[in-house]
Amino acid sequence: MHPIAQPRRRQLLQAAALGVAVLSTGCASVSTAARPRVVVVGGGWGGLGAVRGLLATAAADVTLVEPNEAFMSCPLSAHFIAGHQPATDFQRSYSRVDQLGARRVRERVLEIDRTSKMVVTATQRLPYDFLVLSPGVDYMEDGIQGYAEARAQLPVGFRAFEQMAVRQQVDEFLAKGGDFVISAPKPPYRCPPAPYERAFLIAEQMKQRGTKGKIILIDANPNPMPPAIAQPILKGMKGLYANQIEYLTDTSISAVDMGKRQLVTSSGDVPFAHANLILPMRAPALIRQAGLGERWANIRLPSFQSQVDDRIYVIGDSQGTPLPKSGHVAFGSGQRVAEAITERIAGKSPVVSTGAVDLPLGICWANVTHKEAININVSGTVVAGEPPKLKFTVDAEANARSGAAAVSWGNGMWKAMLG
Known part of the structure; x- marks a missing residue:
């Protein structure tokens, strides 16, 4: 991964909330005669971060596998659950992803055949050169x-x-x-x-x-x-x-x-x-079926590559690192992986950093009233071979400024994903 100065990296990550792509670099290159095929499993925050990044930068055929016909945000949806806002405030169509050229398969993934490099659904076998998994969580x-x-x-x-x-x-x-x-x-x-x-x-x-x-x-x-x-x-x-x-x-x-x-x-x-x-959680069974981990997928930071298969990236809440399981981290991880795959497709060799590398920023909000919230920011770095280090910055108390910022953040993120 290219080392990027801390202030610049922070600016880019924060810009993602306003719809700006946040991209970084990848790992070992690959060269194929045909147009490479990238399959993304999961149309939530992480999967959409990867899809939008890939459609913008990669010379690849991109397939999104997502059983739901539309998107509904989990972040901020407590306002709907408590009866403060309608569900439509948190829902979006996948039409923009379709318009940009992704193939969308509305099915559940039943199996990952790593030997044949196939994603198996009830009716299809989808070949991949690179696979991005963002399947979310299951309940224990x-x-x-x-x-x-x-x-x-x-x-x-x-x-x-x-x-x-x-x-x-x-x-x-x-x-x-x-x-x-x-x-x-x-x-x-x-x-x-x-x-x-x-x-x-x-x-x-x-x-x-x-x-x-x-x-x-x-x-x-x-x-x-x-x-x-x-x-x-x-x-x-x-x-x-x-x-x-x-x-x-x-x-x-x-x-x-x-x-x-x-x-x-x-x-x-x-x-x-x-x-x-609210039950204890784990990665969906798909992760265990594919041999990618037990409770959570075992990955390498900062690349988000599987520890057992370097053509598979696991992002979002299924990955097993100390990073927060939050929408913003998932989106930023998806964007990073998109850049990594883009560079591998282009045949670029990775630049290995010898120092600390910034991890995707976590921006999160906890509303205490409908109008007042606590802002929670999590920044992290990782040095190869060492555990990541996280730093929390949190409002001392709920306030209207953070309440308004949470709404702006949500609208910006949904636009970045589906606008």
Whole structure:
């Protein structure tokens, strides 16, 4: 990877939020007579970052495999879940990707045949020269006894379009009241601030509508995660929602009984009227089927290449590094991988840095009210052979400036992906 000065790299990464491509370099070159084929699995933040970068720079045939017909953002969608905004505010069409020349396959990937370099769906075998995997997350349902049988009644809502089912539960709770349980698992999981943000925005609606009851926030951790956000999150919880949120820390959930509407926890049984159990997470089964890792894909930083196959890149929330599992990191990783593949196709030799290399910047927001948010920035560097180093910069408390910035950030990112 080309070494790039720290200020310049930061400027480029921050510009990505306004729709500017963030690109870096790749690894060993490849030369083929035919036009190279790049398959991207997953049409979320990471996959779209890769697709847009590839369509802009690579002399390649690009195929996007995504089962959903449209895009729905998980970042910022807590505003929909809590009833503050309509779902359409967070949805976009894939038409721009089609117009730019990507082939879009609306199917689920069943298998990756690494020997034949094929992505297998129910009806097709898609050959690839390079493969970018951004399949998101799966839920570890077996961690809570009885959850699998209650799945339809306890939607998690951490994957695109699942927010609809959670919204239905929230609407019923706000209308009828009672005890609404939200849980936060131990990391790593997608968007660590999200359980607290959901609790805040639902509690805000409780106050506005006069809902009788409370939110029971069951946290498997001793404090809100990651640790850098604990103080502003606790400040918002105690300052605004002391009467709406009961916060249980260091509490794990072992079983759910939907007949009794009761959770078995390490702090005792907890009855509930409604529940949004946010389960521990892992990479989808596709990663294990392809031999790319167990809970998460094993990759090399800063290239995001698989440790076992240098023609496969894994980005987004499936990759197993300390980088935050957030939309902004996924998008930046996709853009980096697009540049790497572009340079390999062009036959360029990689430039190996001997010092620290900047990693994709993480920009994230945790709303405490519909209009006020906590800004969370995560920067990172990595030296070859060493673990990455991360630095958090977090607002001391929620504020309207960050609330407005979160909206602008979202609109800028969605435009960069699908505008």
